[in-house]
Amino acid sequence: DTGVSQDPRHKIxxxxxxxxxxxxxxxxxxxxxxxxxxxxxxxEFLTYFQNEAQLEKSRLLSDxxxxxxxxxxxxxxxxxxxxxxxxAMYLCASSPGLVGSNEQFFGPGTRLTVx
Amino acid sequence: AQSVSQHxxxxxxxxxxxxxxxxxxxxxxxxxxxxxxxxxxxxxxLLLKYFSGDPLVKGIKGFEAxxxxxxxxxxxxxxxVQWSDTAExxxxxxxxxxxxxxxxxxxxxxLQVIP
Numbered sequence: 001d002t003g004v005s006q007d008p009r010h011k012i013x014x015x016x017x018x019x020x021x022x023x024x025x026x027x028x029x030x031x032x033x034x035x036x037x038x039x040x041x042x043x044e045f046l047t048y049f050q051n052e053a054q055l056e057k058s059r060l061l062s063d064x065x066x067x068x069x070x071x072x073x074x075x076x077x078x079x080x081x082x083x084x085x086x087x088a089m090y091l092c093a094s095s096p097g098l099v100g101s102n103e104q105f106f107g108p109g110t111r112l113t114v115x
Numbered sequence: 116a117q118s119v120s121q122h123x124x125x126x127x128x129x130x131x132x133x134x135x136x137x138x139x140x141x142x143x144x145x146x147x148x149x150x151x152x153x154x155x156x157x158x159x160x161l162l163l164k165y166f167s168g169d170p171l172v173k174g175i176k177g178f179e180a181x182x183x184x185x186x187x188x189x190x191x192x193x194x195x196v197q198w199s200d201t202a203e204x205x206x207x208x209x210x211x212x213x214x215x216x217x218x219x220x221x222x223x224x225x226l227q228v229i230p
Contacts, residue, residue, distance in 0.1 A: 032176050033218075040124075040222070041222055041223070042119075042205050042207075042220030042221050042223050042225075043159070043205070043216050043220045044220075045218070045219070056217065091158075091159070093159075102160055103149070103164060104151070104161075104218060105161075106151075106158050106159040106160070107158060108157075108158040109158060
């Protein structure tokens with residue numbers, strides 16, 4: 001399978017714990033995106049990488065959230081001191097970064113439940 | 116900043132009925148438009164996209180959408196739905212102004228097709 005992969009698929013944690021999610025984009029896609037999706041809503045943009053550079057962050061991304069893409073390939077999203085409001089599906093997407101093409105390919109998501 | 120409005124949050128149709136899902140966007144310049152679909156238990160996948168040219172766009176599985184610039188609309192249509200079309204449908208927009216631009220999603224429409 002050469003699509004976008006995410007790990008883990010499900011994560012249950014207690015409030016106050018730190019969690020880290022991983023995303024492996026389609027190889028050679030230089031753009032990578034993180035979204036959050038809650039019940040009854042569409043995906044909400046969190047952050048965007050072009051290669052290893054984080055070029056945009058949403059105001060939704062509080063200082064408890066940090067994302068990295070150290071070698072321009074896989075990315076991690078860490079949430080520190082989780083809160084119940086962080087419970088959501090976290091989606092990763094990638095795109096080839098071609099001029100005029102913003103088509104994004106999505107992974108299966110990581111569902112986070114904070115107890 | 117751009118925004119997307121999907122009018123119908125939950126649609127129930129019988130098989131063979133015709134489908135039209137409304138989508139309106141708000142943005143002052145040229146845009147790229149997308150419809151994504153999420154089948155039960157699966158991840159988001161692209162149904163069709165409009166970048167430029169013919170405003171009537173045909174996608175996979177018999178879906179089509181028409182971009183009406185004067186109405187800021189990009190409604191999704193299918194002449195005869197099947198039970199397998201049961202899914203959640205998301206309209207999305209991004210400015211078409213070169214380079215990277217953030218994709219904004221609508222709230223989604225859940226379609227239930229009754230056999």
